[in-house]
Amino acid sequence: MAKLYFSEEHEWISVEGGIGTVGITEYAQEQLGDVVFVELPEVGTAIEKGDDVAVVESVKAASEVYSPVSGEIVEINEDLADAPGQVNQSAEGDGWFFKIKLSDESELDDLMNRKDYDAFVEGLE
Amino acid sequence: MTEVHVFPSAPAGTVSGNRGLTVEEPLLFEMGGEAGCGVDLPEPRDVPDHLTGFARKGRIGLPGLSEPQVVRHYTRLSQKNYSIDAGFYPLGSCTMKYNPRLNEKVARTTGLGDLHPMQPVSTVQGALEAIDAMAAWLLGLTGMAGVAMSPAAGAHGELCGVMAIRAAQEAKGNPRKIILVPESAHGTNPATAALCGYSVVAIPATAEGRVDIAALKAKLSDDVAGLMLTNPNTCGLFEREVREIADLVHAAGAFFYMDGANFNALIGRVKIADLGADAMHINLHKTFSTPHGGGGPGAGPTVFSQALAPFAPLPFVRRGDDGFELVETRAQAGADAHPFGRMKGFHGQFGVMLRALAYAMSLGKDGFRQASGDAVLNANYLLARLKDVLSAPFEGPCMHEALFDDGFLKDTGVTTLDLAKALIDEGYHPMTMYFPLVVHGALLMEPTETESKQTLDAFIDTVRALAAKAKAGEADFFHAAPRLTPRRRLDETLAARKPVLRWAPPKAE
Numbered sequence: 001m002a003k004l005y006f007s008e009e010h011e012w013i014s015v016e017g018g019i020g021t022v023g024i025t026e027y028a029q030e031q032l033g034d035v036v037f038v039e040l041p042e043v044g045t046a047i048e049k050g051d052d053v054a055v056v057e058s059v060k061a062a063s064e065v066y067s068p069v070s071g072e073i074v075e076i077n078e079d080l081a082d083a084p085g086q087v088n089q090s091a092e093g094d095g096w097f098f099k100i101k102l103s104d105e106s107e108l109d110d111l112m113n114r115k116d117y118d119a120f121v122e123g124l125e
Numbered sequence: 126m127t128e129v130h131v132f133p134s135a136p137a138g139t140v141s142g143n144r145g146l147t148v149e150e151p152l153l154f155e156m157g158g159e160a161g162c163g164v165d166l167p168e169p170r171d172v173p174d175h176l177t178g179f180a181r182k183g184r185i186g187l188p189g190l191s192e193p194q195v196v197r198h199y200t201r202l203s204q205k206n207y208s209i210d211a212g213f214y215p216l217g218s219c220t221m222k223y224n225p226r227l228n229e230k231v232a233r234t235t236g237l238g239d240l241h242p243m244q245p246v247s248t249v250q251g252a253l254e255a256i257d258a259m260a261a262w263l264l265g266l267t268g269m270a271g272v273a274m275s276p277a278a279g280a281h282g283e284l285c286g287v288m289a290i291r292a293a294q295e296a297k298g299n300p301r302k303i304i305l306v307p308e309s310a311h312g313t314n315p316a317t318a319a320l321c322g323y324s325v326v327a328i329p330a331t332a333e334g335r336v337d338i339a340a341l342k343a344k345l346s347d348d349v350a351g352l353m354l355t356n357p358n359t360c361g362l363f364e365r366e367v368r369e370i371a372d373l374v375h376a377a378g379a380f381f382y383m384d385g386a387n388f389n390a391l392i393g394r395v396k397i398a399d400l401g402a403d404a405m406h407i408n409l410h411k412t413f414s415t416p417h418g419g420g421g422p423g424a425g426p427t428v429f430s431q432a433l434a435p436f437a438p439l440p441f442v443r444r445g446d447d448g449f450e451l452v453e454t455r456a457q458a459g460a461d462a463h464p465f466g467r468m469k470g471f472h473g474q475f476g477v478m479l480r481a482l483a484y485a486m487s488l489g490k491d492g493f494r495q496a497s498g499d500a501v502l503n504a505n506y507l508l509a510r511l512k513d514v515l516s517a518p519f520e521g522p523c524m525h526e527a528l529f530d531d532g533f534l535k536d537t538g539v540t541t542l543d544l545a546k547a548l549i550d551e552g553y554h555p556m557t558m559y560f561p562l563v564v565h566g567a568l569l570m571e572p573t574e575t576e577s578k579q580t581l582d583a584f585i586d587t588v589r590a591l592a593a594k595a596k597a598g599e600a601d602f603f604h605a606a607p608r609l610t611p612r613r614r615l616d617e618t619l620a621a622r623k624p625v626l627r628w629a630p631p632k633a634e
Contacts, residue, residue: 034617034618034621036618036621036622037621037622057621059617059618059621060559061559061560061562084622085618085622
């Protein structure tokens with residue numbers, strides 16, 4: 001069973017077998033509005049936790065996406081090139097950005113669970 | 126594009142689709158086929174073919190239109206435009222001030238308007254003197270040591286500043302890797318730093334909308350080449366700790382770039398050199414009242430401190446023994462100068478410099494002082510008269526622009542974008558929206574000093590009435606806006622996802 005974590009920068013990461021799938025949260029897509037372009041990292045790139053690894057551009061703004069963990073990019077969501085709207089339709093599902101092979105699973109301890117993240121978002125309103 | 130003369134988005138109830146004198150205008154290519162012909166040139170006869178096989182074989186498909194058809198086309202398009210001559214333009218951080226007619230008169234003077242950049246220097250002494258005089262104004266108003274007149278726009282001036290920073294760091298042996306940019310800076314700042322090969326590191330804003338000094342201290346290191354600070358920032362607030370920021374940056378061996386886009390709030394009152402800046406661009410098309418946006422080319426002269434002035438780009442005007450000279454090469458520049466290169470062909474936007482010089486000479490130093498004071502007063506008037514119906518995220522007073530967030534629209538079903546569209550129906554160019562990003566659903570208004578109290582009052586009354594409508598639950602009114610424009614609400618998402626960037630002839634069935 002994959003475990004789900006959230007960052008203060010509104011990324012989610014779902015980890016299973018040492019591989020994390022990363023995307024932006026439902027709250028983030030709602031704030032951005034219609035997503036028109038997603039720039040993804042190259043497979044094989046080594047990433048430090050907190051690095052800006054992707055760019056998401058909406059009709060309102062272009063924002064950087066930070067990696068919630070360190071590791072190596074092993075897969076990217078190629079579908080987003082032609083269908084960036086997937087991020088709006090399914091931010092925490094089909095709208096995932098990239099998969100990363102975690103180099104230090106203890107970094108997950110710094111992230112929030114769903115309940116804490118929901119409370120964090122509540123505090124931003 | 127198949128709907129040549131059918132415009133379903135603008136139902137006018139007329140048989141033509143036109144709305145009175147607002148005419149539906151097709152593209153030139155849609156208007157004229159190749160069958161028509163605007164000019165009648167005789168076929169060349171008995172001309173030997175020197176084209177060695179490169180002669181055109183197919184038709185190039187230009188539309189055949191007459192001169193009046195083309196003139197009407199462009200005149201009609203221009204009538205759809207909104208301009209500072211047509212109405213109030215409160216676009217934040219853009220300083221859309223009135224462009225005085227005197228500037229235009231001066232720029233069109235015979236002898237100045239018809240110059241060619243390839244003319245011998247001996248025949249353009251007056252023009253060089255005008256550039257030199259404008260440079261002297263900029264140095265006098267900022268207290269800085271040097272100025273590059275050639276950058277052709279604000280972002281071009283930023284590029285000039287950061288290239289000088291890079292050159293200066295390289296001269297010290299290491300270009301360094303990082304440029305720090307606060308969150309409240311103009312969006313062009315991080316873009317400029319990235320273009321010059323630097324990594325951009327953001328500095329967060331404090332709850333009161335200014336640079337977080339503790340965060341700045343934590344990010345400064347000997348990898349930092351410089352800091353780019355917009356002051357007043359895009360929250361319309363003066364960075365009060367600017368001196369301390371400059372000292373911290375200098376202590377780390379870095380340079381302080383100040384974005385001068387908001388210079389209109391300071392001009393005639395603050396010497397930029399006193400703030401510790403090493404470089405700042407000045408948007409002549411903002412602060413110096415030359416046309417802005419689609420109205421014409423801009424110019425972004427960049428002033429430099431003593432430390433950066435030697436690295437200023439070529440060319441520049443110098444007063445020599447035999448009159449003015451245009452220094453075009455490193456050899457001409459002399460041993461003390463280390464120009465990093467050249468920003469532009471020729472000497473920059475001379476026509477813009479002339480307009481700015483006309484403006485500077487008609488205002489004078491005391492006039493500039495009054496202009497910046499009135500600009501700040503007008504912005505605070507908007508803030509004071511709107512903050513009870515809109516929501517202001519930061520404690521005033523503000524500088525030259527007033528920032529609101531969308532808190533007042535909470536639970537109304539109306540967004541900042543909807544409100545802006547409704548403003549268009551009321552005859553106003555909307556304010557800057559969703560920028561700066563540090564507040565939610567931002568509405569940023571910059572009235573400038575050239576607006577009268579009557580204009581501001583009429584605008585304020587309109588915004589107050591719209592806010593009341595939104596709060597009264599009339600969301601549908603806003604979602605349907607704009608109603609009165611040549612086109613209704615455009616599909617921005619489709620335009621961004623599937624942009625149609627050029628016309629193509631309709632495919633044969």
